[in-house]
Amino acid sequence: MNARFRSLIVAALLVPMCASAGAHAVAADKVLIPMDLEQTDHLKAYGIAYWALTKNIEVDWLLNYRGGSFMMDGNPLLITECRVRGVAAQTIGGGQAAGIYAEVQRDDNNMDVVRLEKAPRIAVYVPPGFQPWDDAVTLALGYAEITYEKLWDTEVLGGKLNEYDWLHLHHEDFTGQYGKFYASFAGASWYIEQQVTQEAEAKKLGFRKVSELKKAVVRTIRDYVANGGFLFAMCSATDSYDIALAAENTDICDVMYDGDPPDRDAQARLDYAKSFAFTDFTLERNPLRYEYSDIDQPPSDVLALQDPETDYFTLFEFSAKFDPVPTMLTQCHVNVLKGFLGQTTNFKKSLVKRSCIILAERDGMDQVRYLHGNVGRGTFTFYGGHDPEDYQHAVGDPPTDLSLHKNSPGYRLILNNILFPAAKKKQQKT
Amino acid sequence: MRKIYAAFCLILMLLVPAGTRSQTPDLQAKFRLAQGLEQAGEQERAAEVYRDLFRRDPQSYAFFDGVHRTAMALKRYEEAVAVIKARMQYFPSDVPLHAMLGTAYYRSGDEQQATAAWDKALTLAPAAQQTYRTLAATYVENRLLDRAAEVYRKGRVGCKDPQLFTLELAQLLAATMDYTGATREYLQWLHANPSQIGFVQTRMSAYSWKDDGRTASVTAVREALRNGENLRLYELLGWLYLEGKDFTQAFDVYRHIDELSSARGVSILDFADRVFREHAYDVASQAYREALNRDLPPARLPQARYGAACATMELQIARDSLLVTGTPDLRPASESRTRFAGALGSFDAIVTEFPNTEYAARALYQSGTIHLRQYFDLDQALQTFQRILASPAASMMLRTDVQLRLGEIQLYRADTTAASTAFRAVTALPGATPDQLDEARLRLAGIAFYSGRIADAMALVDSISSNTDHDFANDALDLRALLEENAQTAPAALALFGKAEFLAQQRKNTEAIAVLTDLVSRYPRTPIVDDAVLRTATLSMRAGMFAEAVTACDKLLTDLREQCRVPDRALFQKAAVQQFGLRVREDAIASYERLLVEFPTSVFAGEARKRIRQLRGDAL
Missing domain, CATH: 1.25.40.10 (Tetratricopeptide repeat domain)
Incomplete structure (x- = not known):
């Protein structure tokens, strides 16, 4: 990652463009991409914003204005591209645009403008043989036509992470327990192959056990974030990443995962100071149980208690002018979203570190769905669940066709994270 | 007296249960306590009790196992090594003990000692299969899959049986994604069991569905074929190519199979039928022709000729559709009549050379359909279809299809009465398929519409089952919408x-x-x-x-x-x-x-x- 660029992007320090006089040349026509219910394809709208950035067209993200709309200088190519991709956009005159900026800028409106300047370089940590439909983020990126590159352990440990602004963790098990699928899938060819592949990778990189390799990967990612990287994780990558950080000095894997028993005192040897988001969690010591710890709520193996009809979560509202980062991450055309299960679905609120910002939770429950935090000069965002448009996505299920979910609020949250690193640094008022 | 005493002792030994001979009630109670503690997760306390039991009866396997198991669970590898060595004093040639010792060393991080222990185990009973099975299982347990494979290979040498452990090795190699190695093992199995090609295909299909798995398998089979011609190997090779939809390569293989088995073209014919079903008409066409050039048994000739003619016809249809892929039908009405000349000639020849056979009837039907659909030559089509009705070899299903085509011809000739008669006849046939019934009803609905009988048309359209797999349902819905929309507001315009x-x-x-x-x-x-x-x-x-x-x-x-x-x-x-x-x-x-x-x-x-x-x- 470009150090100069990354250093500019410090969480919570983003430019409210309207604050600087004359920042917007609003005399010319503008293109407004509304992101409220008038938008025909919310997901591809993010792709248009990204496309504009790749063409050196600056994008103003109008936080909380009509669902978090985008405004760009008038450009026939842009309008055509919107039409071709099915994104609702309108050309507005300079006067009207000035009115919008003024409305957004008003002190009594919880809105703000963030200028997006550069298309972020995106990496996705995925294993070999990965299919895009295994993972909601790559599905969303593919649908929105946002380019990304794939990295795996060799590249991460080889220092390649520094070439990227944003890293997504595929729903990987960083604890080295292969997703704890042993009880159900020990004999399945994909499971056997996965284990063999990872063991070979570990040996190739000089590690005796996969869990040791994953610890090294986890440490490298931690350093990447601390140096200004943006980390986004979903599903089991969230808690398994944090557990692996805390378990750096102990062995929590049972014999079927790493060939020897776990440390008897593994629980006591967890170092919560090392983890990003969670503290005081209790490990699930049963190697046959499909759960890592008590972070996940409700536990993955009591799905019968889940009811899609009543499973919703609520986005918090933040001050756009004072908390632009969480505001960006929660831009959406609805604030109550339907839930969706994953190996890790929600995070037990009492185990979330106080330093984290809770972005969404299940009302009335001890369950956090979406959170954000800072580590050093970088940030991390954890989002529970597997696929926002497939309530209970199981191994072997067909991929979700996002053309049938163009306005998915759940997928929007993912794409908010993609644009977030493109935001320009705010000048400190002090 | 001494004999009586000996007999008494023997009887006493037989009467006393074996378990209590080695464990007193006190030991048994302690053993149960240790087991209970272990099950409750109290490993430390269980280990303590097991240690005490082992001290009191060092020859008991149950006590040894308890100490060893808890030591391993607590990662006390030195203790595990010690207890194993203690037991080795009584059973110095026990292979599992040496395997366990290796594991304890390995988990403690001492790979050198581990290897030495495992190597020693191999020398204890080098001619026994079980030695190698035990060692292989130990290696698998320690995720040393390459070593497990190696030990099986050594077992073949040690037991002087090159066929040993074939399936075990194949499975192990497949799991480690050494597909070439796995295939070699399956080939060895096939060599010893030539009738089990189906079994081998089933096992290989675990990885042959993947490109790399299939490529490796092909390489292994081709490598084996360098050692000599083998029909089973060619069958396996052909199957692999078919799995990968590489029909051209598969065709080469089936040619060879045909020659090798002196099948006189029958193998090629079967291959042609298979690839025809896969819509690979170009390869199918070639294969049918080659089968025909190979002195096929007379009974298979009509099948080959019919297949070849159908492939020719399908190729022409595909060529036509290439011009307008994914578009509405834009072909001009005036088509060259030579396009289907080859297929027509072939169908006619089948009718002439194999009269009164099912293939002749089917050839006539294809011929009539070309005249009707491709050339719009109604007279020729009618004449052809009528010949089918006169043939005793035509099946009932074919006759029903012919009735539908006859009705279609009458419709195109503007004879709605004759057309209606034909379509109604189909609706009355008890053996007509749902698709055939739907087509007849839709045609009758169309005729009613053309004749201005809108209510009749609506009723007929409603009777068409919603078979969403077939175009008839969609056509019926379109017609219904048109009639419903306009019947009241503009009846004259609708007419x-x-x-x-x-x-x-x-x-x-x-x-x-x-x-x-x-x-x-x-x-x-x-x-x-x-x-x-x-x-x-x-x-x-x-x-x-x-x-x-x-x-x-x-x-x-x-x-x-x-x-x-x-x-x-x-x-x-x-x-x-x-x-x-x-x-x-x-x-x-x-x-x-x-x-x-x-x-x-x-x-x-x-x-x-x-x-x-x-x-x-x-x-x-």
Whole structure:
């Protein structure tokens, strides 16, 4: 990652463009991409914003204005591209645009403008043989036509992470327990192959056990974030990443995962100071149980208690002018979203570190769905669940066709994270 | 006396249960306590009790196992090593003990000692299969899969049996993604069990579905074939190529199989049938021809000839469709009659050379269908279909299909009475399939519509089952919508539309267009005008009159714009004519873009977007 660029992007320090006089040349026509219910394809709208950035067209993200709309200088190519991709956009005159900026800028409106300047370089940590439909983020990126590159352990440990602004963790098990699928899938060819592949990778990189390799990967990612990287994780990558950080000095894997028993005192040897988001969690010591710890709520193996009809979560509202980062991450055309299960679905609120910002939770429950935090000069965002448009996505299920979910609020949250690193640094008022 | 004492002792030993001979009640109670503690997760306390038990009876396997198990669970590898060594004093040649010792060393991180212990284990009973099985299981337990494979290989040498452990090795190698190695093992199994090719295919299919797995398998099989011709190996190779849809390579293999098995073309014929079902008509066509050149048994000749003729026909149909892939039917009405000459000649020859056979009847049906659908030669088609009805070899299903085609011919000849009779006959047939019944009912509904019997048409359309896999259901829904929409508001215009449709069925496109034009001028304010103009455009396209088709679409978009309910459809149709008929790329893009601008929520918008991107050459 470009150090100069990354250093500019410090969480919570983003430019409210309207604050600087004359920042917007609003005399010319503008293109407004509304992101409220008038938008025909919310997901591809993010792709248009990204496309504009790749063409050196600056994008103003109008936080909380009509669902978090985008405004760009008038450009026939842009309008055509919107039409071709099915994104609702309108050309507005300079006067009207000035009115919008003024409305957004008003002190009594919880809105703000963030200028997006550069298309972020995106990496996705995925294993070999990965299919895009295994993972909601790559599905969303593919649908929105946002380019990304794939990295795996060799590249991460080889220092390649520094070439990227944003890293997504595929729903990987960083604890080295292969997703704890042993009880159900020990004999399945994909499971056997996965284990063999990872063991070979570990040996190739000089590690005796996969869990040791994953610890090294986890440490490298931690350093990447601390140096200004943006980390986004979903599903089991969230808690398994944090557990692996805390378990750096102990062995929590049972014999079927790493060939020897776990440390008897593994629980006591967890170092919560090392983890990003969670503290005081209790490990699930049963190697046959499909759960890592008590972070996940409700536990993955009591799905019968889940009811899609009543499973919703609520986005918090933040001050756009004072908390632009969480505001960006929660831009959406609805604030109550339907839930969706994953190996890790929600995070037990009492185990979330106080330093984290809770972005969404299940009302009335001890369950956090979406959170954000800072580590050093970088940030991390954890989002529970597997696929926002497939309530209970199981191994072997067909991929979700996002053309049938163009306005998915759940997928929007993912794409908010993609644009977030493109935001320009705010000048400190002090 | 000494003999009596010995006998008494023997009887006493037999009476006392074996368990209590080695464990006193006190030991048994402690052992149960240790087990309970272990199950409760109290490993430390369990280990303590096991240690005490072992001290008191060092020869008991149960006590040894308890100490060893808890030591390993607590990662006290030194203790595990010590207890194993203690037991080794009593059982120095016990292979599992040496394997355990290796594991304890390995887990403690001492790989050198571990290897030494495992190597020693191999020397204890080198001629026993169980030695190698034990060691292999130990290696697998420690995730040393390569070493497990190696020990099986050593076992073959040690037991002097090169066939040993074939399936175990194959499975192990497949798991480690050494597909070449796994295939070699399966080939060895096949060599020893030639009749088990199905079993081998089933096992290999665990990885042959993957490109790398299949490539490795092919390499291994080809490598084995270098050692000599082997029919089973060729069968396996052919199967692998078929799995990968590499029909050309598969064909080469089946040629060889045919020669090797002196099958006189039968193997090639079976291969041809298989690839025909896969729609690989070019390879199928070649294969049928080669089978015919190989002195096929007379009983298989009609099958091969029929297959070859069908492949020729399908190839021609595919060539035609290539011109207009994904587009409406834009072929001009005047087709060259030579296109299907080859297929027709072949079907005719089958009829002549194999009279009164099922293949002759089926050949006649294909021939009649070409005359009807491709050439619109109604007389020739009628004559051909009638010959099938006279043939005793024709099946009931084929006869029903013939009835449908006869009705179709009568319809095209404008003889609705004869057509109705034919279609009704089908609806009365108890053996007619659901598809055949649906087609007959739809045709009867069409006839009722052309004749102005709208209520009858509606009733018939309603009777068509909603078989969504077949076009008939969609056609029925379209017809129903047309009738429902216009029957009350514009019955006269609807009747004219029916007349035009009837003419269009007879391929009298210009006459149909004239009727539609008349309809538009006489009933300009009726809703059916939209359908009439769009139908005019479609018929113009069918006749290759692309400029006229564009004009018709433009009429809806300009003169009739205010009343037009489907301007997006007109614009989409215009763009399609520009793209596929006139082949004016920029105009087509402009029309599609206009559709997106003016009708952003149109059902055609998605397809329009796709086509713009195709025309722009975007990487989608």
